[in-house]
Amino acid sequence: MTDTGLFRSAGLRFAVVYAVLLAASAAALALFLWWATAGLLDRQTEAAIRADAQGLSERWTEGGLPGLIVTIEDRLTQNIDDDAIYLLVGPGMQRLAGNLERWPGSISDAGPWYELPVRRAGMRSLARVQSYDLPGGYHLLIGRDVQVRAQLRTLLTDALLWALVIVGGMATAGALVVRGLFRSTLANVSATAGAIAAGDFTQRVKLSGRGDEFDQLAEVINEMLDRIGRLMDGVRQVSNSIAHDLRTPITRARTRLEDALLHADTPCTLRAAIERATMDLDGIVAVFQALLRIAEIEAGSRRSAFARLDAAPLLESVAELYGAVAEERGVTLAANLPAVLPGYGDGALIQQAVANLVDNAVKFSPAGGTVRLDAAATPLGLRIIVADNGPGIPALERGKATERFYRGEAARSTPGSGLGLALVQAVAQLHGGELALEDNRPGLRAIMALPTPDNQDA
Amino acid sequence: MRILVVEDDKDVAGFVVRGLREAGHVVEHKDNGRDGLFMAASETFDAMILDRMLPGGIDGLRILETLRGQKNAVPVLILSALAEVDERVKGLKAGGDDYLTKPFAFAELLSRVEALARRGKAEGPVTKLVVDDLELDLLSRQVKRAGQKIDLQPREFRLLEYLMRHAGQVVTRTMLLEGVWDYHFDPQTNVIDVHVSRLRQKVDKPFGSPLIHTARNAGYMLRAEPM
Numbered sequence: 291m292t293d294t295g296l297f298r299s300a301g302l303r304f305a306v307v308y309a310v311l312l313a314a315s316a317a318a319l320a321l322f323l324w325w326a327t328a329g330l331l332d333r334q335t336e337a338a339i340r341a342d343a344q345g346l347s348e349r350w351t352e353g354g355l356p357g358l359i360v361t362i363e364d365r366l367t368q369n370i371d372d373d374a375i376y377l378l379v380g381p382g383m384q385r386l387a388g389n390l391e392r393w394p395g396s397i398s399d400a401g402p403w404y405e406l407p408v409r410r411a412g413m414r415s416l417a418r419v420q421s422y423d424l425p426g427g428y429h430l431l432i433g434r435d436v437q438v439r440a441q442l443r444t445l446l447t448d449a450l451l452w453a454l455v456i457v458g459g460m461a462t463a464g465a466l467v468v469r470g471l472f473r474s475t476l477a478n479v480s481a482t483a484g485a486i487a488a489g490d491f492t493q494r495v496k497l498s499g500r501g502d503e504f505d506q507l508a509e510v511i512n513e514m515l516d517r518i519g520r521l522m523d524g525v526r527q528v529s530n531s532i533a534h535d536l537r538t539p540i541t542r543a544r545t546r547l548e549d550a551l552l553h554a555d556t557p558c559t560l561r562a563a564i565e566r567a568t569m570d571l572d573g574i575v576a577v578f579q580a581l582l583r584i585a586e587i588e589a590g591s592r593r594s595a596f597a598r599l600d601a602a603p604l605l606e607s608v609a610e611l612y613g614a615v616a617e618e619r620g621v622t623l624a625a626n627l628p629a630v631l632p633g634y635g636d637g638a639l640i641q642q643a644v645a646n647l648v649d650n651a652v653k654f655s656p657a658g659g660t661v662r663l664d665a666a667a668t669p670l671g672l673r674i675i676v677a678d679n680g681p682g683i684p685a686l687e688r689g690k691a692t693e694r695f696y697r698g699e700a701a702r703s704t705p706g707s708g709l710g711l712a713l714v715q716a717v718a719q720l721h722g723g724e725l726a727l728e729d730n731r732p733g734l735r736a737i738m739a740l741p742t743p744d745n746q747d748a
Numbered sequence: 749m750r751i752l753v754v755e756d757d758k759d760v761a762g763f764v765v766r767g768l769r770e771a772g773h774v775v776e777h778k779d780n781g782r783d784g785l786f787m788a789a790s791e792t793f794d795a796m797i798l799d800r801m802l803p804g805g806i807d808g809l810r811i812l813e814t815l816r817g818q819k820n821a822v823p824v825l826i827l828s829a830l831a832e833v834d835e836r837v838k839g840l841k842a843g844g845d846d847y848l849t850k851p852f853a854f855a856e857l858l859s860r861v862e863a864l865a866r867r868g869k870a871e872g873p874v875t876k877l878v879v880d881d882l883e884l885d886l887l888s889r890q891v892k893r894a895g896q897k898i899d900l901q902p903r904e905f906r907l908l909e910y911l912m913r914h915a916g917q918v919v920t921r922t923m924l925l926e927g928v929w930d931y932h933f934d935p936q937t938n939v940i941d942v943h944v945s946r947l948r949q950k951v952d953k954p955f956g957s958p959l960i961h962t963a964r965n966a967g968y969m970l971r972a973e974p975m
Contacts, residue, residue, distance in 0.1 A: 525882065575851050576934065579831065583933070586832055611905055614942045641935045642772060649936050706936055 305465030316457035381427030543570035601631035620657035652678030671741035679733035754784030775782040781806030816843035823864035855966030880972035920967035
């Protein structure tokens with residue numbers, strides 16, 4: 291486990307990859323250069339020797355041994371570069387023509403290329419030769435002096451090796467630079483994350499402004515942080531609201547109990563006080579349940595219950611349930627529903643949301659008023675409208691009306707927890723839709739739009 | 749009726765056991781999962797009240813699954829603080845017959861347990877419900893009282909049917925919402941009271957003696973004798 295620490299660094303990994311890639315491409319380039327220069331020289335030499343052999347073999351066929359000897363002498367005198375090497379020997383290996391003193395001992399077979407040191411005109415040199423067997427036991431050796439070329443090749447090899455060493459150095463330096471860049475780019479993100487982990491939620495990842503991949507990553511991280519921030523604000527708001535709005539009924543229940551403990555002098559008053567306190571506690575439990583249900587809906591876990599549905603019977607049931615209540619209050623509940631309302635979502639939640647809207651509308655309608663429940667299946671999805679002609683919500687407060695525990699001026703005197711519209715809003719959002727509150731002149735018109743997605747794979 | 753209560757919270761258990769005994773039931777109580785399962789499997793009960801989170805390594809759902817695995821069909825009411833819809837579904841899937849979340853009103857618990865125990869002894873399909881001089885024919889969907897025909901809306905019919913099926917028992921508003929309307933949430937307004945009051949207008953008012961009674965702080969009860 292000692293060396294894993296090094297390779298756990300992504301920066302180092304990237305640096306190593308960079309260095310290896312650079313070295314590999316440099317090596318490939320060097321190989322190609324070698325092949326194109328030193329290799330070309332070798333190939334030219336071999337081609338020249340082959341052409342010579344071809345010519346001499348024709349001479350042998352036309353003029354026999356004397357013709358060949360003459361031709362070799364001619365070629366030697368005409369060779370301006372003085373690099374040609376010929377040697378013709380008889381069956382006893384005695385020299386007949388050519389510029390080598392004797393047949394090199396290391397050459398036995400005809401065919402393969404030999405590169406060997408030779409001595410000619412008293413000078414040591416390097417030659418590349420090939421031997422040919424002629425009829426009648428004669429042997430012919432054709433070659434070129436490659437001393438100069440060998441020096442050139444050595445020079446080239448040295449240069450390329452040095453180049454590789456330099457490339458290696460540059461690769462290492464480059465790798466260090468890459469690692470440094472990588473670290474400094476990430477340092478920004480990790481510093482922000484560290485600060486947030488330590489509790490400073492105002493920090494955001496700085497953008498370089500280049501719009502590159504790191505900026506995109508930073509933007510995604512910042513968006514995520516914003517969303518978490520909003521959720522945390524929501525939680526904070528809810529817990530504050532709980533602290534405020536539940537303190538009142540809890541205080542009331544506690545006061546009743548304590549008052550009964552201290553002052554109730556008959557079993558009858560004691561019993562009444564306990565009963566009232568129990569009712570207060572039931573109210574608190576109901577608020578808790580509503581809060582939990584909203585939280586559950588907002589968490590999106592209920593989306594698993596989504597399916598295609600016909601909302602018409604659900605809404606009819608709500609209209610029927612509240613019809614009696616409305617009648618009792620002298621309010622007309624006019625439901626205008628089509629026979630079929632195809633939609634997509636969680637039927638129980640949609641029903642509860644509509645029930646909350648109708649509940650509100652009936653509650654706030656004056657006697658003699660009318661509550662309308664309209665619904666339509668549009669190409670965009672379900673549109674459910676609940677309208678009343680009660681006091682409505684002032685335009686300035688409509689945005690706040692869907693917050694938890696919001697209670698309008700008109701609602702102060704009516705029972706309710708201030709959670710009804712928050713639940714409707716949560717249901718609409720769970721379905722990817724929205725809840726719009728409008729002025730019904732007079733009254734409130736709540737429009738719940740629940741889109742039907744194109745690909746309902748559930 | 750003989751009822752087994754498996755609940756580890758001493759206060760809740762004491763309250764439930766006392767209440768059930770006062771209501772005239774024979775009650776056994778166990779405060780952990782192991783003893784609860786042993787007793788439920790070895791003796792016969794009319795109903796069982798089961799907490800979900802229990803000490804002793806065996807929780808409520810395990811007990812339920814084990815009992816159902818042994819073809820034990822004792823009616824079980826799950827009593828739990830786990831109130832989310834998913835938890836409720838889990839409890840019913842494991843074989844629970846009803847699910848009541850804590851905190852609860854004792855009247856609600858009693859009504860539901862008695863309804864469950866009664867259901868466990870259903871004596872074949874019924875075609876006609878009779879309470880005193882009130883008759884409800886499930887086939888012709890007709891209601892008569894003292895030989896006089898009463899016209900009811902479909903929902904009123906179902907409401908009366910539910911009350912008559914549980915005649916002599918308290919049914920709570922929540923039970924009516926679930927059983928008649930299939931609503932699993934509490935509407936803020938007391939809608940049920942309005943519907944019961946309309947039903948009374950038709951079933952009780954013209955006939956002098958009321959059959960539908962209000963059980964204080966609990967719900968309603970349909971029976972011949974006054975409360």
